[in-house]
Amino acid sequence: MAARVRREGRSQLRDGVSPGTESVRGTYGRAGDAGATEHYEDPAYYDQAYADRVEDVRYYVRLGVAARGPVLEYGVGTGRVALELARASVAVTGVDISKAMLARFREKLATEPASVRKRVALVQGDMRRVALRSRFSLVIAPFNTLQHLYDRKDMEQFLARVRRHLAPRGRLVFDVLLPHADYLGADPNRKFGAPRFRYPGRGLVRYRERFEYDALSQVLLMDLEFHPESGEPGFKTPLTHRQWFPQELEALLHYNGFGDLLISQNFTGVAATSDAESLVVSCRPIPGARGKNA
Numbered sequence: 001m002a003a004r005v006r007r008e009g010r011s012q013l014r015d016g017v018s019p020g021t022e023s024v025r026g027t028y029g030r031a032g033d034a035g036a037t038e039h040y041e042d043p044a045y046y047d048q049a050y051a052d053r054v055e056d057v058r059y060y061v062r063l064g065v066a067a068r069g070p071v072l073e074y075g076v077g078t079g080r081v082a083l084e085l086a087r088a089s090v091a092v093t094g095v096d097i098s099k100a101m102l103a104r105f106r107e108k109l110a111t112e113p114a115s116v117r118k119r120v121a122l123v124q125g126d127m128r129r130v131a132l133r134s135r136f137s138l139v140i141a142p143f144n145t146l147q148h149l150y151d152r153k154d155m156e157q158f159l160a161r162v163r164r165h166l167a168p169r170g171r172l173v174f175d176v177l178l179p180h181a182d183y184l185g186a187d188p189n190r191k192f193g194a195p196r197f198r199y200p201g202r203g204l205v206r207y208r209e210r211f212e213y214d215a216l217s218q219v220l221l222m223d224l225e226f227h228p229e230s231g232e233p234g235f236k237t238p239l240t241h242r243q244w245f246p247q248e249l250e251a252l253l254h255y256n257g258f259g260d261l262l263i264s265q266n267f268t269g270v271a272a273t274s275d276a277e278s279l280v281v282s283c284r285p286i287p288g289a290r291g292k293n294a
Contacts (some may be wrong), residue, residue, distance in 0.1 A: 024214035024221045028240045029150050031128065032097065035221060035240030043078050043104035044200040050080065056175065059141055059267035062088040063173060067138040072165055074127040074143030074158075077103035079120075083112070087171075093121045095130050122237050129155040133280040135167040141174035150219060152252065152260070159256045163285050172258065173282045174223040175267070178274075179243040183220060188212035191225070204229045218243045226248035246272070249281060257289030 021169050028035035040046060060081050064071045069090040076082050076094025077100050085092045096102050102122050109117050123130055127141075127151070139162050149155050162172050191210045199205045206227040213220045227234040246263060253261060263285045265276035270278055 002080070007127065014032055016251075021143050024212050024218065024240070028200065028221055028238060029214070029217050029219040029242075031148060031150055031154050032126065033240075035219075035238045036150075037098065037238045039224070040077065040098045040101050044099050045222060046101070047078055047080075047104070048200055050143075053080075054096075054181050055267045056142055056278075057084050060087055060142055060173070061088050061090075063140070064092070064138060067171070069138070070134065070136050072132070072134075072136040072139045073145065074139070074141040075148075076122065076145075077101045079108055082120060082160045083108060083142070084114075086112075086116045089119070089150045092125065093132065093134065093136070095123045095127055097124070097126055099124055100181065106110055116150075128154060130161065131166055134165070134171070136165055139170065139172045141172075142159045144176055144241060146174050147244065150240075150242045155252055156256055160260065165256065166242045166285060169284065171282055171284045173280065175278045176244050177241065178251075178265075178272070178279050179245055183211055184211070184213040184215075184243065186211035196229070199226060199228070202226075202228050202230070202232070213243075221266045243278070246279060249279075253281075255281050257286050258283040259286040259289075260284045276294050 015118075026035045030036075043105070057080060061084050064085045065088055067090070069085075071085055071092045073082050073085075073091055073092055076096045077098070082092045082094045082105070092104075094105070105122060106163075111122060123132070127145070133198055146155070146291060147156055149244045166172065187227070188210060189209045193206070193208045196204050196206055206229065208227075210223045210225075211220060212223075220243055222239045222241070224237045225234060226236070226240060253259075261281070263272045264270055264280045264282075266270040266278050269281060
């Protein structure tokens with residue numbers, strides 16, 4: 001889950017000055033608010049925007065097959081990862097707060113063979129609070145899902161849920177974007193334009209986005225603007241990501257009872273470097289350790 005224009009496309013953006021209309025502080029930066037949810041209210045657009053994102057899918061499917069399931073996926077969305085797990089004969093339970101995304105996933109499942117459908121269970125709810133009666137050999141949170149947890153309490157509540165859902169020797173694996181200065185230091189009064197594209201149900205649209213970073217909360221706001229060429233009114237979607245820095249993540253995991261920490265980059269399995277786009281974090285609960293919300 002991320003903005004339409006991904007980091008590898010940043011150099012192709014064309015800039016044009018235009019003042020921002022909303023600020024991060026006091027408006028966004030809380031779990032479940034508009035910055036965490038509005039981007040996921042149009043599943044057809046979401047599926048189109050990220051159709052070419054496949055490296056992470058292949059990575060998580062390999063992990064699921066190796067773990068032999070069952071897998072618990074937080075932020076399951078429209079099933080981009082979970083559906084491929086099920087097709088690979090891995091049982092998966094998916095949790096998501098968005099009813100619209102889960103409805104889209106159910107539509108996809110309806111076209112799958114019964115053998116695939118029976119491997120998937122879907123639960124609507126908050127990843128900080130959903131309590132399941134099953135244990136899982138692998139818990140995953142793909143595509144920046146944890147960047148919608150905005151403070152220490154959010155993260156500790158989530159990690160407590162993970163501990164309760166992991167089978168002995170099970171692992172938690174998730175990915176987040178590595179914070180980079182080109183985004184965090186972007187001028188919040190400048191909007192960046194990208195090539196036109198065809199928006200599902202709206203025809204050709206012009207697209208612009210702006211970035212505003214609040215250093216105190218470590219929240220990056222991305223204002224995503226869409227201007228249909230049909231003449232119908234334009235619309236804007238906020239998207240916020242908490243910036244989790246690597247050393248901060250290591251400390252949070254340690255003090256919440258997780259160890260055996262591995263951090264790789266870009267779904268390659270190679271140790272992370274400072275020029276990584278995505279950090280892939282793998283860890284497991286330390287036997288006998290207690291988390292902050294245990």
